[in-house]
Amino acid sequence: DTAVSQTPKYLVTQMGNDKSIKCEQNLGHDTMYWYKQDSKKFLKIMFSYNNKELIINETVPNRFSPKSPDKAHLNLHINSLELGDSAVYFCASSQKVPSVPQETQYFGPGTRLLVL
Amino acid sequence: AQKVTQAQTEISVVEKEDVTLDCVYETRDTTYYLFWYKQPPSGELVFLIRRNSFDEQNEISGRYSWNFQKSTSSFNFTITASQVVDSAVYFCALSEANSGYSTLTFGKGTMLLVSP
Numbered sequence: 127d128t129a130v131s132q133t134p135k136y137l138v139t140q141m142g143n144d145k146s147i148k149c150e151q152n153l154g155h156d157t158m159y160w161y162k163q164d165s166k167k168f169l170k171i172m173f174s175y176n177n178k179e180l181i182i183n184e185t186v187p188n189r190f191s192p193k194s195p196d197k198a199h200l201n202l203h204i205n206s207l208e209l210g211d212s213a214v215y216f217c218a219s220s221q222k223v224p225s226v227p228q229e230t231q232y233f234g235p236g237t238r239l240l241v242l
Numbered sequence: 243a244q245k246v247t248q249a250q251t252e253i254s255v256v257e258k259e260d261v262t263l264d265c266v267y268e269t270r271d272t273t274y275y276l277f278w279y280k281q282p283p284s285g286e287l288v289f290l291i292r293r294n295s296f297d298e299q300n301e302i303s304g305r306y307s308w309n310f311q312k313s314t315s316s317f318n319f320t321i322t323a324s325q326v327v328d329s330a331v332y333f334c335a336l337s338e339a340n341s342g343y344s345t346l347t348f349g350k351g352t353m354l355l356v357s358p
Contacts, residue, residue, distance in 0.1 A: 159345075167281075167331055169348040182345055216287060230277070231346060233287035 129153050130234035132217050138240045139207055147202045147237045149217030157181075157222045158200035159231065160192060163214040175200050176222055207241045214238050244269045246336050248349035255324050255356055263319045263352045265334030271295075275337045276310065276317045277346065282330040293317065324356045 130151045139145055151158065159182075160172040174182035178194040189205040204211060217234040245268040255261045267276065278290040291301060293310055301308045305322045321328055331353045335346040 167351045167353075169333065169346075169351075171345050174345060214285065218287075230289055230292050232289060233279075235286045238285075 130217055130219055130232055132215075132234040132237050134237060135235065136238050136240075138242065140242055141207055141209060143207050144203070144205045145207060145239070146204070147215055147217075147239075149200045149202070149234055151198055151217075151219040151232075151234075153219055153221070153232065155219040155221045155232075156197050157220050158194065158197070159218040159220075160200065160202050161216040161218060161233075163216060163236070165213070169216070173200075173202075204239075207239075209241050212239055212241045244271075244274075244336050244338055244347045246334050246347055246349035248332075248334055248352050250352045251350070252353045252355070255354070257325060257356055257358050258323050259356075260320060260322050261324050261354065261356075263321075263332050263334075263354065265317045265319065265349060267315050267317065267334070267336045269315075269336060269338055271338045273338070277335040277337070278308065278317075278319050279333045279335065279348075280330045281333065281351070282327075287333075290319075321354075324354075326356050326358055329354060329356045 133148045157176045159174045161169050162172055163169045171184055172186050173192045175194040177197050191203045194200045214236045216236045218231040220229040220231045247266045274295045276293045280288045280290055291308055298310050298312055307320045309318045331351040333351045334349045337346050
């Protein structure tokens with residue numbers, strides 16, 4: 127009965143490695159997002175996809191590449207991990223309704239990434 | 243550019259006290275949406291409320307209430323008779339309708355600590 131799920135919950139890895147975080151939502155939403163929460167708890171949008179199409183791409187290094195195989199999934203692949211990538215990454219989803227442009231976003235439990 | 247300010251970094255209260263978390267926002271748009279999210283120690287982000295800029299009615303949900311004042315660009319959150327389980331970081335967020343797709347600009351959060 128989970129709405130937005132992410133795997134893994136924790137990820138500890140060495141600098142230079144490549145890793146992926148998976149996100150799935152069963153809410154029937156058509157828009158999905160990735161946010162980064164830094165060590166000071168600040169939350170910032172990274173990417174957004176609508177129906178598998180990239181619609182928002184904030185200033186994020188090219189090492190981060192989102193992939194949406196279908197509208198229920200949005201995965202985040204990170205190449206050549208750096209110490210500064212250590213953070214909590216949140217996936218979220220919402221429904222794009224034409225008459226209601228700003229629907230509520232529902233968040234996954236977060237993935238805690240630690241780069242050593 | 244839109245901006246959300248939560249001036250209170252941390253608040254400590256004793257159980258059963260009332261507490262108000264402040265949120266001040268900046269936007270050039272006349273249509274926008276305001277949100278509050280709760281992040282308990284377990285780390286997930288829990289949606290609390292969504293309010294559009296045309297609805298200035300105050301909202302009450304159990305011990306929670308929200309006061310939206312357009313004149314002062316504020317959307318404050320009050321917890322009445324606080325409980326230990328209310329301990330969390332609370333985020334205020336703003337979304338502008340003109341952006342087409344929903345992205346959230348978050349405040350830096352207020353950490354609320356309720357002690358027994």
